[in-house]
Amino acid sequence: MLPFQIQFKPGQTVYGQVVYGAKKAIVSGLLRPADHFPSVRQLSQELKINPNTAHKVVSALINDGLLEVLPGVGTVVAKSPAPSRAARRELLSNDVERVVVEALKLELGLDDVTSAITQTWQRITKPKL
Amino acid sequence: MNAIIETNMLSFRYGAQEAVRDLNLTVPQGSIFALLGPNGAGKTTTLKALMNIVEPTSGEAFVMGVPTTRLGPTEFQRIGYVSENQELPEWMTVGAFLDYCRALYPTWDAAFCSRLTEQFQLPLDRKLKQLSRGMKMKAALLSSLAYRPRLLVLDEPFSGLDPLARDEFISGMLALVDESDWTIVISSHDIEEVERLVDWVGFLEKGGLRLCEPVAKLLERFRRLEVVLATGAVRESPPRLPHPDWLDVSVQSHALRFVESQYQADETNRRVQEIYPDAKEIQSSPMSLREIFVALARCPQTSTLKK
Numbered sequence: 001m002l003p004f005q006i007q008f009k010p011g012q013t014v015y016g017q018v019v020y021g022a023k024k025a026i027v028s029g030l031l032r033p034a035d036h037f038p039s040v041r042q043l044s045q046e047l048k049i050n051p052n053t054a055h056k057v058v059s060a061l062i063n064d065g066l067l068e069v070l071p072g073v074g075t076v077v078a079k080s081p082a083p084s085r086a087a088r089r090e091l092l093s094n095d096v097e098r099v100v101v102e103a104l105k106l107e108l109g110l111d112d113v114t115s116a117i118t119q120t121w122q123r124i125t126k127p128k129l
Numbered sequence: 130m131n132a133i134i135e136t137n138m139l140s141f142r143y144g145a146q147e148a149v150r151d152l153n154l155t156v157p158q159g160s161i162f163a164l165l166g167p168n169g170a171g172k173t174t175t176l177k178a179l180m181n182i183v184e185p186t187s188g189e190a191f192v193m194g195v196p197t198t199r200l201g202p203t204e205f206q207r208i209g210y211v212s213e214n215q216e217l218p219e220w221m222t223v224g225a226f227l228d229y230c231r232a233l234y235p236t237w238d239a240a241f242c243s244r245l246t247e248q249f250q251l252p253l254d255r256k257l258k259q260l261s262r263g264m265k266m267k268a269a270l271l272s273s274l275a276y277r278p279r280l281l282v283l284d285e286p287f288s289g290l291d292p293l294a295r296d297e298f299i300s301g302m303l304a305l306v307d308e309s310d311w312t313i314v315i316s317s318h319d320i321e322e323v324e325r326l327v328d329w330v331g332f333l334e335k336g337g338l339r340l341c342e343p344v345a346k347l348l349e350r351f352r353r354l355e356v357v358l359a360t361g362a363v364r365e366s367p368p369r370l371p372h373p374d375w376l377d378v379s380v381q382s383h384a385l386r387f388v389e390s391q392y393q394a395d396e397t398n399r400r401v402q403e404i405y406p407d408a409k410e411i412q413s414s415p416m417s418l419r420e421i422f423v424a425l426a427r428c429p430q431t432s433t434l435k436k
Contacts, residue, residue: 010417013348014325044303048296049325050161051306105412 002038002046003031014049018057020091026066026077027088033079037067133158133280133312134179138188141174148174150336152188156314156329163323164316165422166333172316173212175333176284179314180210193280206234209273211266212284217257223268224253227275234276242275245301263294270298274305281305281313287322295322320419330418332425339425344418351421352392352413356385359407371404376428388416388424 004025008017025031038046043054058075061067068078103113134156141149149171156162164172177183179190181200190197195204218226227246231237246253249267257265266286273281281302287295303326305311317323331341340347358380370378371387378387385405389397392413401408416424 008325010324010419012415013345041303041306044306045300047325048299048303050328051303052159052161052328101412 002042003035006047015053015056018043018047018049018053019060020094022057022061023064023066023087024091027091031077033077035077037061037075037077039074131158132156132191134190134192134314136175136179136188136190139175139178139185139190140187141171141178141183142186147336149178149185152338154190154331154338154341156312156331158310158312160329161313161315161323161327162329162331163320163327164314164331164333165320165323166318167426168318170318170333171336172318172333173284176210176212176282176314176316180208180282206236206276207279209276209278209281210284211269211273211282211286213286213288215269217265217269219258220256222254222256223251223260226257226268227253227272230272230275236276238275238277241277241304242271245271245274245304248304249297249301263290263298266290267294267298267301270301274301277305279310279312281311283313283315285316285318287317287319299326320422324418327418332422334426347421348415348418350390350392351416351424352389352397353416353420354385354387354389354397354401355412355414356401356405356408357410358383358385358405359409372400377424388421389413 004021006017006021008014022031022037031037037058040051040054040058043049043057044051047054058067062069062075065078067075069075099113103109132155134154136152136154139149139152139154140147152175154175164175166172174183178185179192179197181197184198192200193204193207200208218229221229223246227242231239231242249264249271251264251268251271252260257268260268270283270286283302286298286302290298302313305313315323315327328344329342330344330347332339374389374391376388376390378385380386385408391397394413397413398411401411
């Protein structure tokens with residue numbers, strides 16, 4: 001079993017989706033520093049993805065400093081400091097882009113979008129009575 | 130790029146019937162290559178020619194650098210081939226069948242074989258003829274995986290398999306990947322089965338190869354475009370093909386929709402503006418492999434081979 005789940009969506013690259021899923025798992029704390037990260041073979045077999053893609057994913061995460069290779073242990077989540085605000089923000093960028101595109105289609109302005117977000121934010125974070 | 134399979138104007142006729150025509154196919158080593166196309170497009174015949182089961186009427190093909198007509202035991206010990214209509218020695222038990230295969234392949238990996246037997250939940254003491262179709266396919270795959278071939282050729286491996294058996298089959302296939310030196314060729318009429326697996330595709334249509342390229346490139350150059358036209362309404366429907374690289378064009382009131390097969394943001398926008406000066410808003414969205422193949426199948430014979 002993989003320590004994170006990925007719901008594949010059509011029309012996006014498999015590579016991008018797996019990297020995103022893994023980053024999300026690490027940034028959200030589902031995967032913690034020193035946790036084992038699945039091997040290329042595990043990723044490939046469990047997600048039924050091309051091993052070359054799985055390999056690219058692991059390399060990219062190592063390059064980004066999210067994973068590190070410990071000799072004799074394998075690939076683990078890096079002991080990096082808590083994910084930066086920038087890293088966490090980046091995970092939101094796809095969703096934000098989609099909202100902006102939809103808003104433009106509907107010919108809404110930036111203030112419409114921000115006020116809609118503020119409203120939703122307040123509704124969700126409001127303490128339940 | 131190192132090609133493990135290469136064909137040069139490969140053609141095959143059954144009598145007057147031209148099953149495969151002037152095929153120039155390249156399969157890079159280390160790829161999972163999908164040979165796609167509707168039923169009757171010539172996929173099985175192509176693979177049979179590559180495995181030297183049929184001899185090409187004209188043209189030539191090379192597998193691991195050897196002309197297919199000269200493929201012999203040395204090469205076949207490093208090739209695994211599983212086809213939809215494979216004949217198995219039905220009277221044998223699974224165990225006896227595996228023992229029999231084991232004797233044929235010097236590189237047989239007994240530990241790998243038992244691991245897969247367990248993974249596939251194959252009953253060693255049952256006769257092949259007593260097995261379900263899915264079980265038989267798994268037995269056939271196992272017998273072709275256990276000697277860790279360099280090249281695995283699978284002809285419509287998933288047809289008639291239930292989703293669970295299909296998943297197991299794919300996992301087993303991917304178990305081969307431990308080795309550094311492998312290539313997998315899969316033919317299928319259903320793109321969905323292989324969408325996440327393949328990194329290279331060839332698309333056959335009526336015996337001819339319509340395209341053959343990396344999936345990444347294909348996903349990059351195909352986009353579904355939606356254009357809002359300011360004046361709209363008075364359009365021919367269906368319109369004449371506005372551009373040879375566009376597929377599946379439709380106009381509905383103010384919206385023009387089509388599939389661009391040579392997408393490049395600036396260039397595509399320029400083209401749209403040129404053909405439809407009243408284009409108000411142009412939006413492009415990426416397509417899945419499946420959507421691309423549906424678009425291709427709907428619009429046969431356009432210039433999508435051009436790169």
